[in-house]
Amino acid sequence: MADRTRRLGDRKEGRRLRSLSPIIAFTPFIMRDRCDACNQFEGVVDITETDRWLREQRREGYKGLGMLHMFIAAYIRVVSHMPGLNRFVAGQRVYARNDILVNMMVKRSVEPDSEETVAKVVFEPTDTVYDVYQKMNAAVEEIRASDDSGTESTARTLLHVPRVLLKFAVWCLRLLDYFDLLPSALLNVSPFHGSMIITDLGSLGIGPIYHHIYNFGNLPVFLAFGAKRSETVLNDAGEVVRRKYVDYKIVCDERICDGSYYASAFKYLRYYLKNPDELTRPPESVAEDIY
Numbered sequence: 001m002a003d004r005t006r007r008l009g010d011r012k013e014g015r016r017l018r019s020l021s022p023i024i025a026f027t028p029f030i031m032r033d034r035c036d037a038c039n040q041f042e043g044v045v046d047i048t049e050t051d052r053w054l055r056e057q058r059r060e061g062y063k064g065l066g067m068l069h070m071f072i073a074a075y076i077r078v079v080s081h082m083p084g085l086n087r088f089v090a091g092q093r094v095y096a097r098n099d100i101l102v103n104m105m106v107k108r109s110v111e112p113d114s115e116e117t118v119a120k121v122v123f124e125p126t127d128t129v130y131d132v133y134q135k136m137n138a139a140v141e142e143i144r145a146s147d148d149s150g151t152e153s154t155a156r157t158l159l160h161v162p163r164v165l166l167k168f169a170v171w172c173l174r175l176l177d178y179f180d181l182l183p184s185a186l187l188n189v190s191p192f193h194g195s196m197i198i199t200d201l202g203s204l205g206i207g208p209i210y211h212h213i214y215n216f217g218n219l220p221v222f223l224a225f226g227a228k229r230s231e232t233v234l235n236d237a238g239e240v241v242r243r244k245y246v247d248y249k250i251v252c253d254e255r256i257c258d259g260s261y262y263a264s265a266f267k268y269l270r271y272y273l274k275n276p277d278e279l280t281r282p283p284e285s286v287a288e289d290i291y
Contacts, residue, residue: 009093010095011090011095011180012180012184012187013088013095013097013098013187013193013218014087014088014095014096014097014098015095015096015098015291016093016094016095017087017094017095017096017289017290017291018291019290019291020094020290024094024255024256024257024258025093025094027254027255028089028092028093028094028255029092031254031255032092033215034089034213034214034215034219034220034253035212035213035215037089037253037254037255038212038213038251038252038253038254039251039252039253039254039259039262040210040249040250040251041249041250041251041252041262041266042247042248042249042250043247043248043249043250043266043269043270044245044246044247044248045245045246045248045270045273045274046243046244046245046274047067047228047244047245047246047273047274048243048244049274050067050070050273050274050276051228051244053276053277054066054067054070054276062130062133064133064137065129065133067200067202067225067228067246068104068136068198068200068203069129069132069133069136070129070273070276070279071198071223071225071248071273072102072123072132072136072198073127073128073129073132073272073279074269074272074273074279075102075196075198075223075269076100076123076125076127076132077268077272077278077279077283078265078268078269078272079100079125079195080125080126080283080286080287081268081283081285081286081287082261082264082265082268082287083096083125083287083288083289084256084257084261084265084289084290085221085256085257085261085262085265086100086195086289087220087256087257087289088195088218088219088220088253088256089218089220089253089255089256090177090178090180090218091178091179091180094255094256096289096290097195099122099123099124099195100122100123100124100125100195101120101121101122101123101193101194101195101196102120102121102123102194102195102196102197102198103118103119103120103121103191103194103196103197103198103219104118104119104121104136104197104198104199104200105117105118105119105191105197105199106118106119106139106140106143106144108143108144115152117143117151117152118151118189118191119136119139119140119143120139120188120189120191120194121135121136121139123135125283125286126282126283126286127282128279128280128281128282129276129279129280130280151189151190151191153189154186154189170216173186173216174216177216177217177218190217191217192214192216192217192218192219193217193218193219194217194218194219195219195220195221196219196220196221196222196223197213197219197221197222197223198222198223198224198225199211199222199223199224199225200225201224201225201226201227202225202226202227202228202246204227205227206226206227207226207227207247208224208225208226208247208248208249209224209249210224210249210251211224211249211251212251213251213252213253220252220253220256221250221251221252221253222250222251222252223248223249223250224248224249224250225246225247225248225249226246226247226248227246228244228245228246229244229245229246229247230242230243230244230245231243231244231245246273250266
């Protein structure tokens with residue numbers, strides 16, 4: 001394992017990367033905001049076999065196991081051997097995040113007008129799809145069992161501040177975040193800080209969207225996937241068959257790694273989504289990011 005001792009220049013959430021290529025290190029000074037550096041990727045994956053595998057798992061007791069868990073588990077597995085995907089930019093510098101922190105907006109109930117809050121779940125690079133299933137379920141159950149969350153409480157408190165002062169307060173928060181002076185208590189409830197934020201639009205019965213990433217905070221990846229759909233296609237033998245697909249869209253911060261790295265990561269993501277058995281066991285090894 002790499003030495004996690006905090007050094008001068010590191011942040012609470014990660015360590016500063018000092019051996020980056022000059023172009024990547026300089027890019028955050030040109031693209032100062034995350035919205036300046038948004039790249040958009042659209043993918044589709046054949047989940048015919050994966051969907052069959054998920055149904056078998058649900059029959060064996062993993063009630064509710066679905067594509068949300070698959071996407072998160074696949075992302076974690078990609079990070080386990082391509083850790084550059086888990087970097088972030090803060091204060092015009094690039095950092096390797098210490099953990100894998102996935103954010104997801106959760107409704108407190110199935111009612112259309114129920115409140116939304118954020119679930120922030122920490123994963124290990126060795127986590128399997130079963131670990132993801134258990135951790136996500138525990139986080140959602142905790143939120144739905146409580147009347148409030150840290151995220152909601154913080155937002156509610158700030159809304160008591162007059163508008164002009166609130167605008168100044170947010171500016172102060174940005175400044176504190178720039179210099180890594182934001183209190184850990186705020187980082188722990190912020191929906192804008194993490195490795196990735198994911199949204200399951202399939203649960204709403206619609207396709208995915210390109211969701212922007214936020215200038216505030218340090219989230220470098222937003223992944224949205226849509227509802228399952230069926231399509232009639234020709235297989236390799238020239239036979240007409242019915243296949244199932246899921247469309248997904250990713251908006252990512254191009255400042256954390258180059259296009260070739262992202263391309264490889266997206267290919268691996270698709271591979272794991274099509275091969276769920278790979279996600280039932282921990283990876284043979286875990287790669288550390290550069291220094």
